[in-house]
Amino acid sequence: MRHYFLLFSLLISLPILAQKNETHFIDSNKKSISHYGNDSDWYEKNIPFFEISDKEIEDVYYYRWEVYKAHLRNIGDYGYVVTEFLNAMSWDHKPYNTLNAATVFHIYEGRWLKDRLYLNNYIDFMYQHGGNNRRYTESIADATYANYLINQDKDFITKQLPSMMKIDADWQDHYDASKKLYFVEPVMDATENTISSIDASGGTDGFTGGDGFRPSINSYMYANALAISKIALLNDDLKLAEKYQQKALEQKQNFQEKLWNPTLRHFTDRFKVNNEFVKYWDFIRGRELVGFVPWVYNLPDDNQKYNSAWSRLRSPEHFGGAYGLRTVEPSYQYYMKQYRFGPNGAKECQWNGPSWPYQTTQVLLGMANLLNNYNQKEITKKDYWEILKQYANQHYKNGKLNILENYYPDEKGAIADFDQRSEHYNHSEFNDLIITGLCGIRPTQGNKLEINPLVEDNLTYFCLENVRYHGQNLTILYDKSGNHYKKGKGLSVYVDGKMVVKPSTLEKKIINLSTNKNIDQPSKEELNLGVNIREKDFPKVATSNSDSKDLNKLNDGRIWYFDNVRNYYENKIFAEKENWIEIDFGSEKEFYKTILSFVDKKDKNFIDQTCSVGILEKNGQWKKVANSNKLIANTKNDIVFDKVKSSKIRFYFESKTAESVLKIGEIEVY
Structure with a gap:
């Protein structure tokens, strides 16, 4: 039998061999270790390295890659997806725990990763496996085309075209043919408690209701139609390309004619709903930050009438909060009125004034387009920098990096900050703003x-x-x-x-x-045989310990090393006892590698325990196929052995201490 071995690329802190055709102005090895410790190898292979004379911007850049990696979830048959919340939420897409609300940001951000496997899997999931369930409005076709602009993989993007067209057609259920505009309930726009929904309730609620013709969905549908047209051109389908280009142009014309509010001089909602409080087709009575979304897609014509909207962005009387951009101007009657509360009276998420990284991202994307593609005097490079800095500062909680859900615009601090939910929230982007903007x-x-x-x-x-x-x-x-x-x-x-x-x-x-x-x-795609995202049936995890709590965390496809969000199983190790964890596949599988991820103190290299790997043979006996005396914390440990077939794999752990606790974040089998 070939000698088994354990891959420990992180043990050696020597620089990775220089790749051809690269520059080396940044010591990527040193910088990666300083930010990611034992897990630095993945980042060295995947991210563009960046340094800048502003330490806060640089630190947030590297932190956001750590957030992104933490949200990569291996779901088995479909490979990797990108999640919005680290832990499962009751309202996400089961059992994958995805939400299509921020998928656009995930794609824009992830397109800069060097290994295309993650985004290829994620985009396939969105278009080939039902991931884009239209729970929220989206411009995923546009983002997918933006990804193509980086990698130029024609075959991959044209494969998505039929599904893109189907989803585009499905959105006709939110189309008013008489007005030739799309409408949506704000909560389906991922923006509950906005002006339209609050006013449609008479000021008493607004979490649901308030359907309106919004700048957001109409911009998204324009962008998706334009992207489909461009993708059709890649297929040399001139007729299809012309059809969707014409659709986009008509959408642009209707949008500008009908959603520009001449009184407020801003793109605003018009009511779709008609009741005792609001009337169909009336404009809403205030400006919202969502009115800048059209510039994310270069939709508005380049003229002073539309560009003038940006003159209010930084004004303290309008959107320019001292600590973040307001989603609604403070002149609105129900500005910052709290309607929703969570456990112990904690304030829940609303869009009637709070500063949201989601829309701050959109504004910065729009600003970059404005500065690059428009002739205007309302916004300068200095404005871009100062809002980017303000946004970067929101990433800190008590001096530590931790992006949360939303923030007070007029004072420092987060609003929605729920334990095991809000931390390291992947509902926005940052690094794409650095790469394409700054x-x-x-x-x-x-x-x-x-x-x-x-x-x-x-x-x-x-x-x-x-x-x-x-x-x-x-x-x-x-x-x-x-x-x-x-x-x-x-x-x-x-x-x-x-x-x-x-x-x-x-x-x-x-x-x-x-x-x-x-x-x-x-990179080569391999199926993780050990993952179980449904938390029932097989693969099934068992342990020699009586405690079965959190066993599902061992093979749920998630792994991160943040110390304030738990996703590991605490395995008690006793010196005088056989300590094991096993995965039962339910049927015979062939495999050659397992990957173990352990969670421990950030400044620690090796954990205190050792591990050997065994398989169940057909005679009912366990046979050991590999072992390791050195396991590294806070990164993946690859254990490779000769290819075997078995219905079960078992991991034996030993410790020199009489009793110890091993925190295992994930077990993968390939």
Whole structure:
């Protein structure tokens, strides 16, 4: 038998062998270890590295990748999905625990990961396996096309086209043909207790109700139609492309004509509902932050009438809260009135004033488009930076990084902050705002790449290194004085390790990329035989301990190392007793590898226990196939052995201490 072995790439802190065609201005190994400790290897292989003269922005950038990785859930047959909440919620899509409300952000953010497996699985789940159940409004087709702009995988995106068209047609159930606009109940827009829903209740409630023709859903449907048109062109289907392009143009025209509120000079809802409190087709009586969403998709015409809406964004009398952007202006009668309460009277989520990372993300995306694609004077690069900084500051709770659900706009602190629910909330994006906004990579389909950092003299340096784009490595380097990187003063750009833009002034650059026909391929997809997301039937976990509480956490497809959200099983280890955990597959399976993830103190390398692996043979006897004397905390431990067949796998744990506790986050079998 081949000697079994344990892969411990994290034990050796030597730099990973330099890849060809890369730059190395950032010590990625050192930076990765400083942010992720024992789990640094995954990040070195997957994320673009970034450093900047503003420590808070840099720290939040690396934290948000940790949040993203924590929300990658392995669901077995369909591979990986991205969740919104770390733990399961009663209102999510069972048994996957996904929600399509923030899927757009998940795709925009995740498209920058170097291993395409995660997003390929997730997009397939959305379009091939019912993940996009339309519980919430969405622009997932647009986000999927944005992902294509990075990787240029025509075959993958055109495969999604039939499902995209079906879902687009399904949304006709929210279309008013007489007005040629889409409508939605605000709670289905992921924005409960807005002006339309509160006023439709007479000011008494507003969690549900208040159907309206909203800027959000109409912008999303425009964006999806335009994306479908572009994807059809990739298939050389000119007739289909023209059909959806025309649909998008008609949507744009109707939107601008009918949802621009001339009195408020803002895009606002009009009521679909008609009752004793509000009348059908009337405009709502206040401005909301959602009125800036159309610019996320470059929908409005470039003229002063529409651009003037942005003049109120930063005004303290309008949307510009001291600690975050308000979702509703403070002049609204029910601004910040609390309607919903959770356990012990804690304040629940509402959209009548609180600052939400969800819509702050949308505003920053819209601002980047405004600064890049529009002729206007209302918004500057300084505004982008200051709102980005304000948003970054919201990521801190008591000095520690922890993005929560929503925030007070006029004082510091979170509103909805529920234990085991709100922590490390994946309902927004941040790193895509750094890459496409601050650092200025503006993805396009062709070989001309525009780079336009939204940076003024407030920063002394930044570097975004080895971003995978069109199958090439892209590095952006800015050094105000030339003394930090010693490569010259100003902005320079490198493609595949070679300088293509010499150090020069900080302004828009147009780069001609070489045609690259080699598409980055995802890593090999393997089925996790041990996962059970339904918490019943097989695979079934058992233990030598009598305590069966939380056993499902051992194979629920989730693993993270945040110390304030629990997702591990505490296995008691006794020195004079056989201590084991087993997975019963229910039938014979063939496998060659298992992966164990342990949770322990952040500053700890090895855990105190050792492990051996056994399989149940057909004669009813257990046979050991591997063992490890060194297990690392807070990362994955791969144990590889000769391929075997069995219906059960068992893990034996030993400890030199008389009694100890082992925290196991996840067991995977391949």
